[in-house]
Amino acid sequence: MIDLRHVSKTFRKRDEMVEAVRDISLTIAQKEIVAIIGPSGCGKSTLLNMVAGLYPPSSGSIVYKGARVSDVNTDAGYMTQKDNLLPWRTVRDNIAFPLELAGVAKPERADRADQVIKHVGLDGFAHRFPHELSGGMRKRACLARMLIYGAETALLDEPFAALDAQLKLAMHDLLLKLAAETGQTVVLVTHDLMEAVTLADRVLVCTRRPAMLALEQRIELKRPRDVLNVRFTNEFKEFYDTLWERLRVEYHEERV
Amino acid sequence: MTAPDTDASPAGLRDDVANFGAPALGSGFMVICQIVLGAGLLLLWQGASGRLIDSFFISNPIDVGTRLVGWIGDGSLFLHIWATVYATVMGFIVGAVGGVVLGIWLGVAPFTARLLNPYLNALNALPKVALAPLFVLWFGLGIESKIALAAVLVLFLVFLNTYAGVREVDQDLIDGARLMKATRVQVISKVIIPSAMSWVFAGLKISVPYALIGAVLGEMIAANRGLGYLVQFSGSQFDSAGVFAVLIVIALLAVALNFLVEIVQHRMQQWRIVGR
Numbered sequence: 001m002i003d004l005r006h007v008s009k010t011f012r013k014r015d016e017m018v019e020a021v022r023d024i025s026l027t028i029a030q031k032e033i034v035a036i037i038g039p040s041g042c043g044k045s046t047l048l049n050m051v052a053g054l055y056p057p058s059s060g061s062i063v064y065k066g067a068r069v070s071d072v073n074t075d076a077g078y079m080t081q082k083d084n085l086l087p088w089r090t091v092r093d094n095i096a097f098p099l100e101l102a103g104v105a106k107p108e109r110a111d112r113a114d115q116v117i118k119h120v121g122l123d124g125f126a127h128r129f130p131h132e133l134s135g136g137m138r139k140r141a142c143l144a145r146m147l148i149y150g151a152e153t154a155l156l157d158e159p160f161a162a163l164d165a166q167l168k169l170a171m172h173d174l175l176l177k178l179a180a181e182t183g184q185t186v187v188l189v190t191h192d193l194m195e196a197v198t199l200a201d202r203v204l205v206c207t208r209r210p211a212m213l214a215l216e217q218r219i220e221l222k223r224p225r226d227v228l229n230v231r232f233t234n235e236f237k238e239f240y241d242t243l244w245e246r247l248r249v250e251y252h253e254e255r256v
Numbered sequence: 257m258t259a260p261d262t263d264a265s266p267a268g269l270r271d272d273v274a275n276f277g278a279p280a281l282g283s284g285f286m287v288i289c290q291i292v293l294g295a296g297l298l299l300l301w302q303g304a305s306g307r308l309i310d311s312f313f314i315s316n317p318i319d320v321g322t323r324l325v326g327w328i329g330d331g332s333l334f335l336h337i338w339a340t341v342y343a344t345v346m347g348f349i350v351g352a353v354g355g356v357v358l359g360i361w362l363g364v365a366p367f368t369a370r371l372l373n374p375y376l377n378a379l380n381a382l383p384k385v386a387l388a389p390l391f392v393l394w395f396g397l398g399i400e401s402k403i404a405l406a407a408v409l410v411l412f413l414v415f416l417n418t419y420a421g422v423r424e425v426d427q428d429l430i431d432g433a434r435l436m437k438a439t440r441v442q443v444i445s446k447v448i449i450p451s452a453m454s455w456v457f458a459g460l461k462i463s464v465p466y467a468l469i470g471a472v473l474g475e476m477i478a479a480n481r482g483l484g485y486l487v488q489f490s491g492s493q494f495d496s497a498g499v500f501a502v503l504i505v506i507a508l509l510a511v512a513l514n515f516l517v518e519i520v521q522h523r524m525q526q527w528r529i530v531g532r
Contacts, residue, residue, distance in 0.1 A: 052431075052435060054431055072431075072434045072435055073435070074434075074435060074436070074437045076435060077435065077436075078431070078432060078435045080428060082428060084426075084428050084429050084431075084432035086429060086446075086447065086450070086451075088450050088451075088453075097433075097436065097446075098436040098437070100446070101433070101436055101437055101438045101439075101442055101446070102437065145436075149436060149437075
């Protein structure tokens with residue numbers, strides 16, 4: 001469904017050229033959950049932004065459902081570490097925002113927003129403003145917003161990086177539940193290997209900048225996964241160790 | 257440009273700041289002290305006038321009061337106040353609308369903004385008062401030239417703040433909205449403008465006194481009514497009592513305007529437009 005063909009990206013930073021991504025080719029199937037992992041600042045976010053169509057690759061092309069991505073990819077929902085809720089809107093108005101943009105009438109917006117609010121466990125917080133919520137609740141609101149407009153693909157850029165371990169688990173659980181229900185394709189960028197193996201069907205290891213694909217590993221753990229306990233199984237440990245072995249090289253080289 | 261103030265406390269010294277080191281006093285007592293100080297200054301003024309300093313220069317409170325009562329009695333004062341208030345308010349509205357529109361437009365059109373940058377800088381650096389003769393030529397001696405001068409002072413302040421506010425908008429919020437199929441118009445109306453609102457209001461707030469300055473200055477340069485005209489006229493007649501009387505009226509008007517701004521700001525915060 002998503003095809004990256006020899007994608008490279010070079011930025012101009014003042015007079016210096018920075019190569020962020022080098023010749024990445026990869027295919028992501030519908031309903032697949034793919035995690036891209038690599039050292040911080042290696043260019044994996046750049047990759048995600050290009051899939052979202054926020055800027056074009058320097059060379060190569062990105063094909064989404066048979067059509068080349070040349071403008072913002074409105075089939076994709078996007079979520080970053082910074083939750084992009086509008087601070088002057090209540091939770092409900094934030095979640096209903098995509099419907100408002102699409103011109104849905106107000107009563108229907110409120111109804112549908114209230115449904116997803118309940119679904120992600122935010123009941124009772126509909127009239128709060130984002131700054132009145134905890135980090136975890138803001139993530140729930142973001143997921144609800146993505147849910148309400150039926151984004152086919154969720155592009156997640158270290159969405160849970162700022163959360164504590166317990167909250168992270170709860171969010172992983174919610175994410176897997178929603179992805180299974182909606183049949184969403186998920187591309188997750190992270191630097192948390194535990195998170196990557198827990199959630200993904202396939203984990204891609206990136207090298208440090210410029211990002212190239214170093215290793216591709218299928219995670220054949222059965223679904224639905226119990227996000228709390230899956231990490232204590234032997235299979236999990238094997239996948240984790242294989243990936244860590246490769247990832248460690250990148251971190252090691254970075255230090256030298 | 258001025259950053260939106262998050263601190264809602266009114267301008268001036270707050271009691272807890274003014275009183276540090278001293279025992280806390282009730283605000284009622286402070287008001288009494290302030291009245292006593294004012295009365296004392298008036299007495300001092302009355303006493304010094306004609307004895308220490310020639311009353312030709314500083315007049316005296318009784319003459320000033322008499323002049324005020326006379327103007328109130330024949331109604332001329334209200335004509336002048338009305339002319340000034342009208343020019344101030346109209347100038348503020350015209351300048352504010354122009355500044356907001358220009359700020360948003362250039363904020364979302366980076367090419368045009370860069371193109372116009374040196375010219376806008378030059379215009380902004382120009383002391384706007386120097387434009388007054390031009391406005392008299394264009395708009396005549398009537399109220400329009402005063403409105404124009406007030407408006408041009410307000411316009412640049414509001415423009416600079418609005419522009420900064422629009423440039424400050426979080427790019428991630430804009431990208432997010434675009435991914436949710438927002439059109440360009442929707443991005444501007446539902447993300448950029450609300451986000452820049454607190455900056456816009458900060459700009460509007462600081463520009464209110466400048467609207468009054470523009471109106472009064474315009475009246476001083478060429479007019480036949482308004483408080484600026486009255487102070488200029490009194491001065492040219494060597495009528496120091498009249499000058500002081502007008503100054504008092506202008507000061508009261510300025511205080512009233514600031515009070516109005518405080519009330520509006522308070523309302524805005526209740527509607528969650530400014531504070532967030």
